[in-house]
Amino acid sequence: GxxxxxxxxxxxxxxxxxxxxxxxxxxxxxxxxxxxxxxxxxxxxxxxxGGPGKGLRIALETLHGGRVAVAASAVGMSEEAFDAARSYAHQRGEFGQRVWDVQGIQWMFADMRTEIDAARFLTYEAGWRKEKGLPYARQACQAKLFATETASRTASRAIQIHGGYGYMHEYRVEQIYRDAKAAEIFEGTSEIQRTTIGREVVKGD
CATH class of the missing domain: 2.40.110.10 (Butyryl-CoA Dehydrogenase, subunit A, domain 2)
Structure with missing residues (x-):
């Protein structure tokens, strides 16, 4: 066992x-x-x-700490994709107006900015609890889950805003999209994070 x-x-x-x-x-x-x-x-x-029989505990503690780090990395990916999309939308013109001036595009930026900020504060909380020696398993999973899925959504929207150029290696957003997908998988998939969060909530955390 x-x-x-x-x-x-x-x-x-x-x-x-x-x-x-x-x-x-x-x-x-x-x-x-x-x-x-x-x-x-x-x-x-x-x-x-750590002594005999401590292997699983060490592995889980390492995982939780790693999840906070992955969340922080995902926030960084999101910020980079957001900045690239915003810069492109300001510069690129379509049918006599900038891409940025299209209301639907502005809504995409509103969603991205809101989700990135939420991901950052979830990550801050998990990191703060870890630093203070407080229980942080649920917070680490929440940060990892939300931040990595936010990174994938943000990168996908950034590609969409770039149009065909976003699909080209010449533009950084396609690489961010590929890297963000990996973040949803390692240190536990999104499904594992949801399972752990649910278990912690049922326990009363």
Whole structure:
């Protein structure tokens, strides 16, 4: 069971440890993702982290902290996509008016700005609680869920505002869209975040 799980620190030079295939990903190409292979690896007791049976607790604590970091990264992606779209909308003209002057486009910016600000404050709260040593599992999941989905929506809207240019590698927004999608998946998918949030709410948090 989970009580029997322990965590270990493995040196890269440990016999039996090797790195497998480096995956080709849709986004986040500057961050390599690869298979880690443990073939009959033997470790000394001193390599254990936190003591016997503490592995799951360490993993979950690491996950929650990572979720706050992913949320912060997603807010940054959203801001960059928003700024790129706003700059383009101010410069680009269509049928005698700037893209920015179209009411429907202004509504898109209103939604983006509102969601980005909300994502930022959810992330601030989760980070503050972590820093103060307060329980923050639910807040970390809420921040990660909302910030990453906001990043995907913002990047998608930014591409839409750019029109055909947004689909081209020449413009940064298409890369933000690919990277934002990854943020919805690692450190727990959006579905996992919702499950954890629901469980914490039922517990009374």
């Amino acid at each position: 989970t009580r029997g799980m322990s965590a270990f620190l493995v040196d890269r030079a440990t016999p039996g440890f090797s790195i497998g295939t480096i995956e080709k990903k849709m986004g986040l190409k500057s961050s390599p993702t690869c298979e880690l292979i443990f073939q009959n690896v033997e470790l000394p007791e001193s390599a254990m982290l």
